[in-house]
Amino acid sequence: xxxxxxxxxxxxxxxxxxxxxxxxxxxxxxxxxxxxxxxxxxxxxxxxxxxxxxxxxxxxxxxxxxxxxxxxxxxxxxxxxxxxxxxx
Numbered sequence: 001x002x003x004x005x006x007x008x009x010x011x012x013x014x015x016x017x018x019x020x021x022x023x024x025x026x027x028x029x030x031x032x033x034x035x036x037x038x039x040x041x042x043x044x045x046x047x048x049x050x051x052x053x054x055x056x057x058x059x060x061x062x063x064x065x066x067x068x069x070x071x072x073x074x075x076x077x078x079x080x081x082x083x084x085x086x087x088x
Contacts, residue, residue, distance in 0.1 A: 005075045009077065010064075010078055028041060033074075042057040055085070063080065064076060064079045
C-alpha cells in the first residue's frame with residue numbers, strides 16, 4: 001500500500017474540477033494507492049521536461065501528474081486538462 005502526499009497545487013486544482021470528475025478522481029486514488037500501474041489508470045511515464053514524472057487519466061480530458069518519492073510514497077503534483085497539463 002502506497003502513502004499518498006497531496007501537493008498544495010494539486011489540492012487547489014482539484015477544487016476547480018467538475019464535481020463528477022472529483023468523485024471519479026477519489027475512486028481512482030484508491031486504485032493508485034494499491035496499484036499505481038493498474039490498467040484502469042492508464043499510467044504513463046513522461047518524457048522531455050517532465051522526465052521522471054508520471055501521469056494517469058481521470059477522464060478522457062483530465063490528467064494527474066505525480067512522482068514516486070521513496071519506495072512506497074507517491075507525491076500528487078498537478079491535475080489539469082490534458083491540453084494544459086504537460087506544459088511546464
